[in-house]
Every structure is written in C-alpha cells, then in structure tokens.
Amino acid sequence: MNLLAIWAMYRSEMARFFRTLGQSFLSPVISTSLYFVVFGAAIGSRIDEVEGVSYGAFIVPGLIMLSVMTQAISNASFGIYFPKFMGTIYELLSAPVNFLEIVVGFVGAAATKALFIGVVILGTSALFVDLQIAHPLVMVLFLLLTCVSFALFGFIIGIWAKNFEQLQLVPLLVVTPLVFLGGSFYSINMLPPIWQTITMFNPVVYLVSGFRWSFFGIADVPILTSLLAILLFQALCLAGVWWIFRSGWRIRS
Amino acid sequence: MNEILRIEGLTKTYEGGFTALGGVDLDLKEGEILALLGPNGAGKTTLISCVCGIVTSTAGTITVGGYDAQKEYRKARMLIGLVPQEIHLEPFSKVIDTVRYTRGLFGKRRDDAYIEKILRQLSLWEKRDSKVMQLSGGMKRRVLIAKALAHEPRVLFLDEPTAGVDVELRKEMWAVVETLKASGVSIVLTTHYIEEAEAMADRVGVINKGKIALIEEKSKLMARLGRKTLRIELDASVSDIPASLSDYNLRIVEGGEALLYEYEAGTSNTGITRLLAGLRDAGITMKDLSTRQSSLEEIFVQLVADQEETAA
Numbered sequence: 001m002n003l004l005a006i007w008a009m010y011r012s013e014m015a016r017f018f019r020t021l022g023q024s025f026l027s028p029v030i031s032t033s034l035y036f037v038v039f040g041a042a043i044g045s046r047i048d049e050v051e052g053v054s055y056g057a058f059i060v061p062g063l064i065m066l067s068v069m070t071q072a073i074s075n076a077s078f079g080i081y082f083p084k085f086m087g088t089i090y091e092l093l094s095a096p097v098n099f100l101e102i103v104v105g106f107v108g109a110a111a112t113k114a115l116f117i118g119v120v121i122l123g124t125s126a127l128f129v130d131l132q133i134a135h136p137l138v139m140v141l142f143l144l145l146t147c148v149s150f151a152l153f154g155f156i157i158g159i160w161a162k163n164f165e166q167l168q169l170v171p172l173l174v175v176t177p178l179v180f181l182g183g184s185f186y187s188i189n190m191l192p193p194i195w196q197t198i199t200m201f202n203p204v205v206y207l208v209s210g211f212r213w214s215f216f217g218i219a220d221v222p223i224l225t226s227l228l229a230i231l232l233f234q235a236l237c238l239a240g241v242w243w244i245f246r247s248g249w250r251i252r253s
Numbered sequence: 254m255n256e257i258l259r260i261e262g263l264t265k266t267y268e269g270g271f272t273a274l275g276g277v278d279l280d281l282k283e284g285e286i287l288a289l290l291g292p293n294g295a296g297k298t299t300l301i302s303c304v305c306g307i308v309t310s311t312a313g314t315i316t317v318g319g320y321d322a323q324k325e326y327r328k329a330r331m332l333i334g335l336v337p338q339e340i341h342l343e344p345f346s347k348v349i350d351t352v353r354y355t356r357g358l359f360g361k362r363r364d365d366a367y368i369e370k371i372l373r374q375l376s377l378w379e380k381r382d383s384k385v386m387q388l389s390g391g392m393k394r395r396v397l398i399a400k401a402l403a404h405e406p407r408v409l410f411l412d413e414p415t416a417g418v419d420v421e422l423r424k425e426m427w428a429v430v431e432t433l434k435a436s437g438v439s440i441v442l443t444t445h446y447i448e449e450a451e452a453m454a455d456r457v458g459v460i461n462k463g464k465i466a467l468i469e470e471k472s473k474l475m476a477r478l479g480r481k482t483l484r485i486e487l488d489a490s491v492s493d494i495p496a497s498l499s500d501y502n503l504r505i506v507e508g509g510e511a512l513l514y515e516y517e518a519g520t521s522n523t524g525i526t527r528l529l530a531g532l533r534d535a536g537i538t539m540k541d542l543s544t545r546q547s548s549l550e551e552i553f554v555q556l557v558a559d560q561e562e563t564a565a
C-alpha cells in the first residue's frame with residue numbers, strides 16, 4: 001500500500017473543496033432552509049403529522065439523503081473525470097500506485113465532502129425543527145455507507161463518462177428522479193396501493209426508510225431490509241470498480 | 254557502464270488494430286542523454302507511454318534499473334520521471350502544491366528543501382505561490398519538469414520539451430537539461446529538431462513507423478553518415494572545370510573564386526589527395542581550404558528517404 005500516495009490524492013481532492021469552502025457550506029444551508037420554507041411551512045401546515053412525527057421533522061432524513069447521494073455522486077464523478085478531461089490523469093497512471101489506491105483516495109475524499117454536507121444539513125435542520133435521533137449509531141452507519149457507496153457509484157460514472165453531458169446524465173436522469181420518488185418527502189403509505197407496489201422497485205426507498213428509522217423508529221420497510229439494500233448496492237459498486245481495475249476499462253489504452 | 258533502461262521487443266497495437274510500435278529494442282546507459290528523432294506519428298510518445306505505464310504494451314519487456322516495469326511496477330516507476338508532450342496541469346493549484354503532490358503520489362515524504370532546490374534550478378521559486386493558470390507557457394513546461402523531478406527519479410523522459418517554444422526558451426531548456434545531466438539523471442528526449450539532438454545528445458536514435466531505424470553515438474553517426482564538403486578557394490577564378498577533373502562533380506561557386514567538393518566522411522578513400530593532385534596538374538592554384546560537415550538534419554532527411562526507397 002502506498003499510503004503517502006493515497007494521502008496525497010485525498011488531500012489534493014479536499015483542497016479543491018476547501019478552496020470553495022464558503023460555497024460548499026452556504027449552498028446546503030440555503031437550500032435546506034428553502035426546503036423548510038416550501039415543504040415545511042407551505043405543505044407542513046396542511047399535513048401536521050406523519051405517523052406521529054411532525055412533517056417538518058419527517059422530511060429531514062430524506063433531505064439529508066437527497067443531498068448526500070447527489071453530492072457523493074457529483075463529487076466523485078467530477079473528481080476522477082476532471083483529470084481525464086485535463087489530461088493530468090497521466091500522472092496517476094505513471095505513479096507507483098494501483099487502481100485501488102486511486103479509488104480509496106478519490107472516493108474517500110468525495111465521501112468526506114458528502115458527509116460534511118450531510119452534517120451541515122442536519123445542523124441547519126435542527127434550527128428549524130425539533131429533532132430527536134432514536135438510534136444514533138445506526139444513523140451514523142447509514143450515513144457513512146451511503147456516502148461511500150454513492151461515491152463509488154459516482155467514481156464509476158466518472159470513469160465511464162466521455163464528456164460533460166454523460167457526466168451529468170446519470171445523476172440527472174436516474175438518481176434525482178429516484179430520490180424524489182423515493183419517499184423523501186412523504187411516507188409510502190400515503191400513496192395509492194398500485195404506486196406503493198411500483199415504489200418498492202426504487203432502491204432509494206430502502207435507504208430513506210432505513211435512515212428515517214434511525215431518527216424516529218418508523219419505517220416503510222423493515223430496517224434489516226434497508227441495511228441489506230445498501231450493502232447490496234455497495235457490493236455492486238465495489239464489483240464494478242474491481243472489474244474496471246482488472247480490465248483497465250477507459251483508463252489505459 | 255550500466256544500463257538504467259532496457260527495452261526488448263516492445264510492441265504496441267492499439268485497440269483499433271493499429272500497430273504503433275513493431276518490436277523496439279533500446280537501452281539507455283546510466284547518465285547518458287538519448288535523443289529520439291522521428292516524424293509525426295513515428296511512435297515516440299507511444300514508446301514513452303509504454304515505459305511509464307500510461308499505455309499497456311502488447312508484447313516485449315521493459316526493465317528500469319533492473320526492475321520489470323510490469324511485475325515490479327512500483328519500484329520501476331519510482332525511478333522514472335515523465336514530462337509529457339502536452340501541457341497537462343491542474344490550472345487552479347499553486348505551483349509548489351502541484352510539485353509536492355507529485356512527490357506524495359510517488360510515496361515520498363515531504364521534503365521542502367529538495368522542492369526548493371528544484372524550483373530554484375528551474376527558475377520557478379519566485380512563482381511558487383502563483384496559480385498554474387497564471388504562468389506563461391514556458392513556465393508551465395518548467396512546472397512539468399519540476400513535477401517530473403519531484404520524486405528524485407534516475408531516468409527522465411522529456412517528450413518534445415521544446416515543441417512550440419521560442420528560440421530563447423529552447424536554449425534555456427537545453428541549459429536545464431545540461432544541469433540535470435550533470436546531476437546524474439539519465440535522459441531520453443524526443444524531438445523533431447535535429448539541432449536539439451545535435452546540441453544535447455550523447456546518442457541519437459531514429460524511429461520511423463514504429464521501428465528503430467538506427468541508433469548510434471552521435472559523433473559516430475555524424476562521422477559515418479555525414480557528408481563533408483571541401484571548399485577550395487582559388488587564386489585566380491575559373492570558368493570551367495578541366496576535363497581531367499570531371500569525375501569529382503565539382504561545383505563552381507562565387508563566380509569562379511571557389512570550388513566545392515562533396516565526399517563521404519569516414520571512408521578510407523575520400524578522393525581528396527587525388528583531387529588536389531589533379532588540380533595542381535591542371536595548373537589551378539589554391540588560396541585556402543576548408544571543410545564543413547553536414548548536420549544531423551541532412552543525415553536524417555537522407556535516412557528517411559533511403560528507408561522509403563527500400564520500402565517502395
């Protein structure tokens with residue numbers, strides 16, 4: 001293991017983040033506040049409670065998940081796409097590092113950034129609503145697993161993408177709809193039965209549900225199912241990364 | 254002398270089926286500068302990319318400092334520094350940060366004194382806190398060199414270090430290469446400029462269509478292939494070449510004040526003695542004699558032309 005190299009990659013990725021720290025910090029604060037104004041005040045005044053939790057509090061886990069997933073994906077995909085685009089990838093390829101070390105450095109940094117955003121949103125939310133966290137350890141576990149697995153997913157997208165359009169394509173066309181339809185802002189029970197069934201095919205439902213369970217002890221699907229779902233997703237992403245590693249796909253000609 | 258780099262039977266066929274390298278054998282001695290000359294698309298960059306691990310070779314072996322570039326890639330790559338042909342740099346990072354980054358990437362501990370030394374050597378120390386995008390093209394190229402040296406490599410690959418660089422900067426680059434050589438680094442540089450190979454290299458290789466057409470000590474190459482021109486200044490101008498001297502293909506220049514005779518240098522029979530005797534017999538008296546050796550450029554053009562002829 002070339003630990004110093006991993007550290008160098010991690011640091012340089014984080015440096016990009018720190019260069020725009022104000023922006024990195026402010027944008028989740030502002031967008032979270034907006035969500036609370038729109039969903040909490042406007043909709044929340046019509047729905048006062050969902051399964052015994054105030055609507056404002058109910059949407060917090062979904063809000064965090066929404067941002068963490070999209071941030072993890074965009075940071076990781078951009079992080080590895082950028083050197084490909086700038087040509088600086090030559091440096092990674094000619095350095096005494098293997099692909100897994102590159103993954104640890106880049107994915108680690110992207111996951112850290114997503115985690116940071118998640119924590120900022122959690123903190124901002126606490127200013128608006130009363131939050132209690134029933135199972136803090138599970139909460140942290142879910143958050144970490146989500147950061148890492150979606151950063152891995154983003155990394156694969158970044159390797160795959162040949163241009164900026166493709167880089168945006170998957171997050172825009174797949175992830176955002178899945179997240180919005182994944183019960184971030186409502187309980188699955190509120191849907192008509194047919195939609196409840198369809199929704200069960202959306203993997204994000206399991207994540208949001210499990211994460212929400214760690215806050216309020218309520219869930220759309222059993223917590224173990226949620227854990228299995230995120231672990232399965234993680235395993236799939238790891239397999240993808242491993243395959244890229246073996247084949248050198250879109251990295252080395 | 255020990256070999257720091259040894260390449261045997263290196264072949265690279267790209268995905269589309271194009272063979273960019275067709276069995277290249279090459280070695281680099283410790284401390285020497287090898288210039289690789291070749292036209293566009295000859296395979297120079299591909300060769301370097303195979304050695305550095307940017308491109309996977311199709312066949313052949315590469316050893317760097319005794320380490321197999323594939324099986325012991327970590328040890329092999331530790332010894333290599335690469336300055337790519339194109340300027341690939343992260344625009345937003347500071348000069349000193351990007352150099353430190355490379356050092357870290359190669360698994361070396363931070364060493365500010367060493368980084369300062371190379372930045373000073375490359376006249377970049379004053380610019381250490383500037384963002385890369387604020388630098389001129391020539392400075393960026395030097396940043397690339399600084400990065401390539403950041404982990405104290407023993408072999409340096411310079412892929413067309415002076416392409417698109419003005420004359421002054423080119424001279425400056427040559428000076429940098431001289432200092433590097435003096436510090437004990439072995440260097441492979443590719444170039445289109447023959448004068449560059451002539452000015453810097455110990456050995457010259459010519460690569461064409463993925464094959465090494467020739468590789469030789471620069472001085473030997475010049476001597477072996479070089480054509481020399483003997484210039485004979487005359488006391489009294491002549492208008493015709495006497496018939497007795499028609500075999501020599503003499504050219505009359507400067508309105509008959511001088512004659513030029515071209516001959517193959519390094520051959521045992523240059524014909525000079527006979528020519529001079531012939532001139533005396535014809536009653537032509539000489540004021541002065543001088544010779545001029547043809548440049549590598551002329552040799553190179555001739556070599557590629559010869560190859561094309563044999564291929565046709």
Ligand SMILES: Nc1ncnc2c1ncn2[C@@H]1O[C@H](COP(=O)(O)OP(=O)(O)OP(=O)(O)O)[C@@H](O)[C@H]1O
Nearest residue numbers: 253267271273291292293294295296297298299300
């Ligand atoms: N990734 C690639 N896929 C397919 N063919 C390639 C690839 N890279 C290079 N080639 C081809 O391989 C040949 C050798 O290219 P290379 O870049 O090694 O030439 P070069 O000698 O460095 O040329 P130049 O002096 O223009 O830099 C060219 O015909 C080029 O088109």
Ligand SMILES: [Mg+2]
Nearest residue numbers: 297298299338
């Ligand atoms: Mg080239």
